[in-house]
Amino acid sequence: MTRPLAFAAGGLTKTFETVTAVDDVSFVVPAGKVAALVGPHGAGKTTLLRMLLGQLTPTSGTASVGGPGTGVRAGQRAVGAMLTPRGLHPARKVYAQLRVFASAAGVSDERVDELLALTRLTEVAGQRIGTLPEGVRTRLALAVALLGDPPLLVLDDPAAGLDVRETAWLNDYLRGHARRGGTALLTSRTLSTVLPIADELIVLERGRVAYQGSPARLRRSHPDRLLVKASSPIALATTLAAQGFTDAVMRPDGRLAVAEASLTQLESAASTARVQLTEITQEHIHPDQVLAALTNTGSPAPAYPQSAVYGTYR
Missing domain, CATH: 3.30.70 (Alpha-Beta Plaits)
Incomplete structure (x- = not known):
């Protein structure tokens, strides 16, 4: 049985003046899978995510997110996104920042408390964001992305600053999300970070696809x-x-x-x-x-x- 497509890119291209950041990129991500866009800094990963989310208009090509069978219900926030930069106010305290986003999304205080516990932020809930290390800020940005319990996740470098134990927790969470029918599209600068969880790899070099397929096929080559x-x-x-x-x-x-x-x-x-x-x-x-x-x-x-x-x- 063919899975419905959660994310699809067809010939996506984005040019900024004389620089082509993304050049004719096509891929699909079926529902219930974890896919990773991998490449060095400047490969075009974040630009691709922003085009998929509608934050940037492609110079050419098409992008689609969600659709029948992907777990998106009418009126539901379909996508939870964590981008770079994280969009967190350094002077705000952790709980207050999460509550601001929750209020805008119509999410209850109970959900805020639930996510603080899930992302292991309860102990730092009263601390100012600017005083926290990168890994803690990454977990807070993830909590923001999860506020609406979205079936589709778009996560830009979600392992940034995480230690080994935190990375293992993130991998467990994403695997569980996929088992529950959710879908995740994430980015990484390293293959070693995403190999434990990715079902599909899209490797980018200077905005173009250098490899697309399963980790197993890449390993065989x-x-x-x-x-x-x-x-x-x-x-x-x-x-x-x-x-x-x-x-x-x-x-x-x-x-x-x-x-x-x-x-x-x-x-x-x-x-x-x-x-x-x-x-x-x-x-x-x-x-x-x-x-x-x-x-x-x-x-x-x-x-x-x-x-x-x-x-x-x-």
């Missing part, structure tokens, strides 16, 4: 590899190909980089080819290295060691 030093790399590659492991690349240093084969399968192929293995190293491809390759922004340092030596064979 950038797999981890075993780097092998062998007495005859060519004989080993030939045997691996005969066994169905065709993704083996010779590196400039003479090592064979093999994808999809396990250590046991590699050793078996070496035995069949009568090739001696002298070293096997596992190369982990960090998600943000993949993003850097897609967006031509250079290769950032991985968040964990890139490789680990299994052992030396004699």
Whole structure:
């Protein structure tokens, strides 16, 4: 059964004088899914969100939000949005700021208290926003977006400033929102942040789509590899190909980089080819290295060691 579309962009383009911020971008987000717009600063993510929300008029193309089957009821606030900048007054206290937005939206004080508890802001409700760290301000902006209990969420960099525990809570909330039939479209500057929750990725480079599809498909196109030093790399590659492991690349240093084969399968192929293995190293491809390759922004340092030596064979 085909899911109704919660968000759709068709050929969206936005030009500011001589600068094209978004260039012919098309994508759809089915209801009940979490989708992520990913790219470096200046890739066009926030501009896209603002066109979807009707805050910016596209130079060309179409944008639509909601529709039959997406959980939007007549008279309901369909979309909850958190944009950058957050739109929070630094001199206001947390509770007062949330209450201002609640009053404008016709939301009760009980809902305000509920959201303070949900976003773990109760203890700072009496503090001024300008004195709070970025992660707390992010959670307050999220609480504002959730005031009307909207089925559709548009969240610009919702993990900004959050620590590991807060990010895990956010991921749990968004997964639960999708299970309840809601839909979320969020942005991120890093792939590693959104991979745990995104069903669909739209990677942007200078306003254009550099990749669109599932995280699994992206991972398959950038797999981890075993780097092998062998007495005859060519004989080993030939045997691996005969066994169905065709993704083996010779590196400039003479090592064979093999994808999809396990250590046991590699050793078996070496035995069949009568090739001696002298070293096997596992190369982990960090998600943000993949993003850097897609967006031509250079290769950032991985968040964990890139490789680990299994052992030396004699």
